[in-house]
Amino acid sequence: MSASFYSPDDLVALWISLKLAAITVVLLLLLCTPMAWWLAMTRSRLRVVGxxxxxxxxxxxxxxxxxxxxLFLxxxxxxxxxxxxxxxxPLAFSFGGLVLGSMLYSMPFVIQPLQGAFQSVGVRALEVAATLRASPLDRFFTVAVPLARRGFITGSVLAFAHTLGEFGVVxxxxxxxxxxxxxASIVIFNHAEAFDYAAAQRLSLTLLIACFALLLIVYAANRRVPEIAASA
Amino acid sequence: MSLALDISWSRPDFRLTVDCEFPDSGITALFGRSGSGKTTLLRCIAGLERAPRATVRFNADVWQDDHHFLPPHQRPLGYVFQESSLFSHLDARANLEYGLQRVPAARRRIGFDQAVQFMGLESLLAHRAGELSAGQRQRVAIARALLTSPQLLLMDEPLSNLDLASRAEILPHLERLHDALSIPIVYVSHEIGEVTRIADHIALLEGGTLRAFGPIHDLLTRPDLPLAHLEEAGSVFEGVIAQHDAQYHLSYVGIAAGRLAISLRDAPLGQRVRVRIDARDVSLALRPPEQTSITNILPGRVMDISDDRDPAQRLVRIDVGGRPLLARITLRAVTQLSIAPGIALYAQVKSVALMN
Known part of the structure; x- marks a missing residue:
């Protein structure tokens, strides 16, 4: 696509959106993996609160x-x-603040698929690994994570797409x-407010196609993996 | 001394009380109904369950006492689970290598090729768990446990989820395991047929309590235990293939009490075998039977006579060559022949089953 299709401001906004979504997803994976693991494994009553x-x-x-x-920031x-x-x-009115906001906003989209995936790994596979001399950390990375990969794919893509479309928090x-x-989503709003529907259309269509493509990846991945895991 | 357990664990829904020492070789069967605590006991041994105030010692090592708890991945044991436990994200080869890679090379005593050959897995290595049959998966799981070079092998009803054909396919492997490995095996089962085939010792669990523990020939025939009163009650004898008789299609198995004829077997002379004699296939005579069609006749002395489930029947335990033989005969016969403890008689064995 040529630069003439998007205005320079549009391109900058798209870049910021992509960067925001990518950074948010990476940080969320680091943060939510242990949280989802705890939620999946704990018998504590605090689980429902979490x-x-x-x-x-x-x-x-x-x-x-x-x-x-x-208010907080x-x-x-x-x-x-x-x-x-x-x-x-200060983080308010900065890119760092956006990252923090996006992380909070998109957190459920990472935690919930991960928690479900970890729960479906089950205790048994981890016990098997333990009797095969794998330490707890070893078991986590060589058994739990590979068996929960659907959760990682789903969580990453959903959080990415959700962050791309975020408006209110931003x-x-x-x-x-x-x-x-x-x-990008803010720029679309600005374009529409200025009655520049063509410009709004270009960006909107871009986001629509991007989100659809991402969801396609999720569903394709979720369809392929269970065939192998079915008889586990 | 090998595996020493002292567990007294009470929970509202169940209790487990076991205080015993398992032998350091051979197969010990943990036998009992479902819910009798067999699997829980096995999990305590493995460290998958942590019973409070329990002691688990293996040889000179303390695995658990009041101050220590060695986590399962640091215990030198192999564990075969009841259901298929292969990692679904790995193929059979990677499953086998999972445990092998985690054992230092200096401590490996079983090689990859050796285990593969032993369990007959050559053609299965590239397959994922989902592409294998239940029996094949369990064979891979057994080989995977062996590849950690365990000093103790724990097996939790490894055949119970398999159909008859798969069981028949795995049992010979288990029997060879018994002969090939010098390590002790603890084998959970509720199938008496399986136990009589492979076990050397039985630990009988009832409602979470260790009811009895001892050599298999002893426990199978003890009249105070339920095993002797099962429909399929019987005795087992260890022996060697002593002679082949091609003319009558017979092989002779030498046991302490004499020789037993079985159908001709293609087995080398001197091979160690186990035979089983069902209590209902034994009849008794006071004098050496003459002109009888029964080939196998063992002289012995009555140890005791006890009631059986059927009031018309009695269970007679006879000492033949130092080993107990169980005979199930009618009360009428006991009375008419005046069979009593201490008298000498002849046991006529109608059928002998070779176990391996």
Whole structure:
């Protein structure tokens, strides 16, 4: 696609969206894998609390999430004061703030598939590995992770696509700063508000096709894998 | 001393009380009904279950006591699970190598090719678990456990989820395992037929309690235990192939009490075998029987007589060459022949089953 198809601002916004989604997914995988493992394996009563908290962003209006993050990260919030005390730039109205917001917003899309996948791995496979001399960490990486790969694929793709389309949190938290916090979905809103429907159409179609392609990957992966795992 | 257990574990829904020492070679069968605690006991030995205040020692090593608990991956044991336990994301070869790779080369005593050949897996190595039959999967699982060069092999009803054909396919492998390995095997089963075929010792569990423990020929015939009162009750004898008789299509098995004729077997002279004699196939005579069609007659002395499930029948235990033989005869015969403990008589054995 040529640069004339998208305006330079559109391209920058697309790049920011992609970068935001990619960074969010990587950080979420690192953070959510141990959390999902705990939720899948624990017999503690705290599990339901953890599950409810992990699902909260699903039902919370994005503007509510964004609003509280703004308060938290702003100059008078705990987060903002902590950052200031550590001599760091405040996160509100910055790309870092967007990453934090996106992580919270997309967290359920990583935790829930991972938790389900870990649960379906089951205790038995891990016990088998233990009797074959594998230490707990060894068992996790050589048995649990490969057997839960569907969960990793599903979680990554869903979180990526969900972050691409995020609007409310970004608007509340990042403002609308071109080149820094202005994502593609915000630019679409700006185009539409300015009645530049052609420009909005170009970006919208791009996101539509990208999201559909990503979902196609998820469903294709989920269809292929169970045939092998079926008789496990 | 080999495996020493002292477990006294009470939970609201069940209890497990076992205090015994398992022999350091041969197959010990953990026998009992489902729910009698066999699998739980096996899991305690493996460290998959942690019974409070239990002691588990293996040779000079403490696996569990009040202060120590060695996690399962640090215990030098192999474990074969009841159902297929192959990793579905790996092919058979990678499954076999999983345990092998985690054992330091210096401690390996069984090589990859050796285990593959032993369990007959040559043609299966490239297949994933989903492409193997239940029996094939269990053979891979057994070889995989062997490849960790265990000092103790634990098997939890490895045949119970298999159909008859698959069982018949695996049992000979298990019997050879017994002969080829010098390590002790603890084998959970609720199938008396399986146990009489392969076990050397039986630990009888009832409601989580160790009811009796001892050599198989002893426990199968003890009148105070349920095994002697089963429909298929009988005795087992160890012997060697002593002679072949081509004219009458017979082979002779030498046991301590004498010789037993069986149908001609293609087995080398001197081979160690196990035979089983069902209690209902034994009749008794006070004098050496003459002009009888029964070939196998063993002289012996009555040890005891006990009631059986059927009030018309009695269970007579006879000492033949130092080993107990069980005979199930009618109360009428006991009375008419005045059979009593201590008297000498002749056991006529109608049928002898070669176990391997």
């Amino acid at each position: 599950e409810a908290m992990a699902a909260l962003p699903l039902v919370l209006p994005p503007t509510v999430l964004g609003f509280y993050l703004l 702003g100059p008078h919030g705990w987060g903002g004061r902590l950052m200031h005390g550590l001599g760091m730039q 608007l509340m938290l990042g403002g609308n700063i071109p080149g820094r916090t202005q994502t």
